[in-house]
Amino acid sequence: MLLRNNTLRIINSTRSDEGNYVCRAENQFGSAEMTAMLLVKEAMRVDLSPSRVEVTVGESVVLSCRVSHDPSLDVAFQWLLNQQPLRFQQEGGHFEYTQTVSRDNSIQ
Known part of the structure; x- marks a missing residue:
């Protein structure tokens, strides 16, 4: 969709919209x-x-976090308890963090 100010709007973008877009302006000079891109x-x-x-x-409990994402992007996981980051290396801590694959993280 071409807007009034020569701006191109792509509605509901898909993978097929990927590519190099060129805006060319011409006049008598x-x-x-x-x-x-x-x-x-x-x-x-x-x-x-x-x-x-x-x-x-x-008792012990395992919480598992799975993510699906674009394979061209990396994902970083962080666990929080009541909006505070968990400290897994804290001495005497009782949280155990495991990462089975890049898309699956578990905490016990």
């Missing part, structure tokens, strides 16, 4: 152009399971 990435989705769990004091 010549022409000029500018190129922009468009890359379209897949949205990231996160699944934390179980989403609610009840345990008795002293």
Whole structure:
């Protein structure tokens, strides 16, 4: 869709929209152009399971975080408890962090 100010809007972009876009302006004195590269990435989705769990004091529990994302992008995981980052290396801590594959993280 070409807007009034010569701006191109791509609605509902897909992978097929990737590529180099060229804007060219011309008049009686010549022409000029500018190129922009468009890359379209897949949205990231996160699944934390179980989403609610009840345990008795002293029991262990495993929370698993799985993510699907564009394979061209790296993902960094961070676990928080009540909006505070967990410190896994803290002496005497009882949290254990495991990463099975780049898309799956578990905490016990």
